[in-house]
Amino acid sequence: MTSARTEITLSVVIPMYNEEEALPALVARLRPALDGIGCTYEVVAVDDGSKDKTAAVLQDFRADWAELRVVKLRRNSGHQAALTAGLHSSVGAYVASIDADLQDPPEKIAEMLELAQRNGLDIVYGVRNDRSTDTGFKRRTAGLYYGLMRRLVGKQMPSQAGDFRLLSREAVEALKALPDQQQVYRLLVPWLGFPSGEVYYQREERVAGETKYPLSKMIRLAVDSITGFSAAPLRIATWLGVTSFFACLALLVFTVVAYVSGHTVPGWTSLFVAMLFIGAVQLICVGLLGEYIGRIYTAVQKRPTYFIGYDSAKDEPAASATVIAPRHESERAGV
Ligand code: UDP
Ligand code: MG
Numbered sequence: 337m338t339s340a341r342t343e344i345t346l347s348v349v350i351p352m353y354n355e356e357e358a359l360p361a362l363v364a365r366l367r368p369a370l371d372g373i374g375c376t377y378e379v380v381a382v383d384d385g386s387k388d389k390t391a392a393v394l395q396d397f398r399a400d401w402a403e404l405r406v407v408k409l410r411r412n413s414g415h416q417a418a419l420t421a422g423l424h425s426s427v428g429a430y431v432a433s434i435d436a437d438l439q440d441p442p443e444k445i446a447e448m449l450e451l452a453q454r455n456g457l458d459i460v461y462g463v464r465n466d467r468s469t470d471t472g473f474k475r476r477t478a479g480l481y482y483g484l485m486r487r488l489v490g491k492q493m494p495s496q497a498g499d500f501r502l503l504s505r506e507a508v509e510a511l512k513a514l515p516d517q518q519q520v521y522r523l524l525v526p527w528l529g530f531p532s533g534e535v536y537y538q539r540e541e542r543v544a545g546e547t548k549y550p551l552s553k554m555i556r557l558a559v560d561s562i563t564g565f566s567a568a569p570l571r572i573a574t575w576l577g578v579t580s581f582f583a584c585l586a587l588l589v590f591t592v593v594a595y596v597s598g599h600t601v602p603g604w605t606s607l608f609v610a611m612l613f614i615g616a617v618q619l620i621c622v623g624l625l626g627e628y629i630g631r632i633y634t635a636v637q638k639r640p641t642y643f644i645g646y647d648s649a650k651d652e653p654a655a656s657a658t659v660i661a662p663r664h665e666s667e668r669a670g671v
Contacts, residue, residue: 345375346449347428351418352436353384357544357639359393362436367401369442373449378649379404381436382422385412410645414553416519416560417641423508425647432502433521435568438543439469440500444535445447448502451533458507458530462500466538481558485523488565493526494534501525518560519641531553568629573623588612 348370350362370377381404382503383391394406407425409418419433430452432445440462448460467475499521501510507530516525526532549557562568588609595605 344428346377347431349380349422349424349433351382353548354386354388355436356389358437361543366442373446380422382418383408384418385409406648408646410643413642414606421642429505457533458504459532460502461494461497461534462537462569463534464496465536469541489523520561573626577620577623584612
């Protein structure tokens with residue numbers, strides 16, 4: 337485990353986008369739950385470029401909750417990028433991540449930490465054993481998504497485990513070392529292969545406000561998940577080429593039969609065969625090229641996934657070092 341960063345036992349990362357309505361309820365439940373554990377902790381609230389009063393509400397809570405740290409992203413970067421910012425900023429020996437809308441019960445964090453410490457686990461997943469509060473559409477799309485992802489990542493990926501989980505510092509450092517651009521943590525974390533455990537809970541209803549995951553963001557997450565773990569879509573072009581090649585062979589037989597039985601005009605057969613054959617071979621080549629270009633494209637796009645505009649732990653002087661500024665320029669000049 338990385339040294340010197342273990343003064344804080346637990347970091348709790350909470351990505352939030354336009355969550356001003358949910359915040360009072362979140363703080364009211366999260367704070368006693370964390371105080372009750374009895375270890376040193378920090379709460380890393382990542383404001384994902386909210387357009388409502390999330391930032392101001394957070395600052396208000398900070399006034400009498402020293403453990404609350406606010407990391408504000410310059411622009412809305414999406415849930416997974418906000419999680420990245422939180423994981424990268426966190427300093428705890430264990431790092432839990434939880435949504436801001438209380439769909440995941442904060443009281444379970446104590447259970448996760450206890451399980452990890454007792455059994456020496458690096459990952460504890462929060463697994464939803466009841467999604468009855470989600471809409472039918474959400475349940476069906478989630479079922480499809482987890483089924484497909486388990487085929488890509490392998491059986492070590494628990495189904496129905498979202499982004500409510502606990503990671504050890506070692507696991508966080510392993511995630512930080514990955515060069516991935518569009519991280520999908522629910523796939524990356526099981527893929528790391530650390531010893532893991534599960535804690536079961538019932539998914540509750542969003543406490544206030546509306547979902548920040550419209551269909552477009554759900555599709556984005558699914559596309560990032562597939563392209564991050566599989567080159568299968570690129571291979572479709574190759575398989576198209578191979579299929580047309582065999583179709584051409586069948587047509588070749590047809591053209592030869594047509595020629596032998598005299599149902600052609602002279603020259604037609606050779607032209608037709610050559611055109612079909614070259615077309616198929618070209619498709620195969622384009623498919624192969626596409627496969628490599630896709631890989632190069634992902635590798636060269638080394639853009640940061642988020643920009644931190646403000647971090648209360650770094651950008652604010654400690655309370656004891658507060659400088660009382662003169663009220664007016666004239667006072668400073670002694671006039
Ligand atoms: N979220 C975020 N950035 C976004 C969208 C969502 O930080 O662009 C946060 C959101 O505030 C919440 C979490 O991600 O804390 C999960 O989002 P939400 O609860 O809306 O998703 P759902 O539970 O409906 O899938
Ligand atoms: Mg939610």
